[in-house]
Amino acid sequence: MLIPRLLAALVLIPLVVIVLFFLPLxxxxxxxxxxxxxxxWEWAQFLNIRQTNSRLIFAIIWVGALCAMYYGLSPIAFSKACQFALILSLVWWCIALVLVIAYPGxxxxxxxxxxxxxxFSIATLWPFFVGMIVLRMNAYEYNPYVGATSLLYVLVLAWAADSGAYFAGRLFGKHKLAPKVSPGKTWEGFIGGLITALIxxxxxxxYLFNTVPFTKVMIGSFVAILVSVLGDLTESMFKREAGIKDSGHLIPGHGGVLDRIDSLTAAVPVFAALVFLIL
Known part of the structure; x- marks a missing residue:
């Protein structure tokens, strides 16, 4: 399990850097x-949609809707839609926390x-898309690398929390974090991931955000780290209800796309909401 994860990371990390820093907006x-x-496409399984054609239609609808939003809306309408999506994200992840804590009831x-x-899919995937875009767009005309750096930072935080939890859990894990949702996760792993990401x-x-008040950076980062764990647990809850172990098999050692971005669907939009709407 570890070797495929490392090999996938060796491929994915350079690919992510290229997409973030070298592609036009x-x-x-x-x-x-x-x-x-x-x-x-993978989320369709949570809706008990198993037929290939039906899943494809669901995915195409999503692609069409996001294309219409990004390429079709006026700048003012797009800005308002983004604000609504980020607010929706804050509300949704509060609801998701309650659902996870109270699961299976x-x-x-x-x-x-x-x-x-x-x-649920709209509240998860739409704000994720918006969060990725608005963070990447930040100061784009002034310096196209400012937004890319901020977005990469959020991704690294989520990855660090996930990787730290994985290794700490394997070494020290004894007490289950959410046994009814994800039996493999432990409090020791959670603390290990939290410490890794906070470092x-x-x-x-x-060294990177030294022009921003330390308190603001740490508040935004801490919340993003916590909510990244919630994103992971929420997808685990949906998979458990759908009776599947992995959302897909596209990425060796990581499962499907949702398995790889589950923590990011929470961390990215919530961090963006904190940056642009609150902090």
């Missing part, structure tokens, strides 16, 4: 739309409702 948006389309309120699970946050505050 419109092409970058197209790549993120494609990623969301693949995630929607909470599933009774949504497990048989296709409409509710479609709304990166402190270093970034000193």
């Amino acid at each position: 419109n092409i970058f948006a197209a790549v993120i739309i494609l990623v969301c389309g693949l995630a929607a 909470s599933a009774k309120s949504w497990q048989k409702s296709t409409v509710t699970k479609v709304l 990166i946050a402190v270093l970034a505050s000193i």
Whole structure:
């Protein structure tokens, strides 16, 4: 399991850097739309949509809607849509926290409702797309690398929390974090991941974001780290209800696209909301 994870990381990390720093904004948006389309393809399983054609239609609808938003809306309408999506993200992840804590009892309120699970997909994937775009667009005309650096920072935080939790959990894990949702996760792993990511946050505050107040950097980073864990747990809850282990098999050692971006679907939009709407 570890070797495929490392090999996949060796391929994915340089690819992510290229997409972030070297693609024009419109092409970058197209790549993120494609990623969301693949995630929607996998999400269809949570809706009990198993037929290939039906899953493809669901993914195409997602791609079309995101293309219409990004390429079709006026700048003012696009800005308002982004603000709404980021606010929606803050609300949704508060709701998701309650659902995860109360699981499996909470599933009774949504497990048989296709409409509710479609709304869950909207509240998860749409703000993720918006968060990726608005962070990448930040100061783009002034310096195209400012937004790319900020976005990479959020990705690294989530990856550090995930990797730190993986290794700390394997070494020290004894007490289950959320046994009814994800039996493999432990409090020891959670603390190990939190410490790993916070070390990166402190270093970034000193050397990368030294013009931003330390308190603001740490608050935004800390919340993003915590909510990244919630994103992971929420997808695990949906997979458990759908009776699947991995959302897909596209990435060796990591499962599907949703398995790889589950923590990011929470961390990216929440961090963006904190940066642009609150802090």
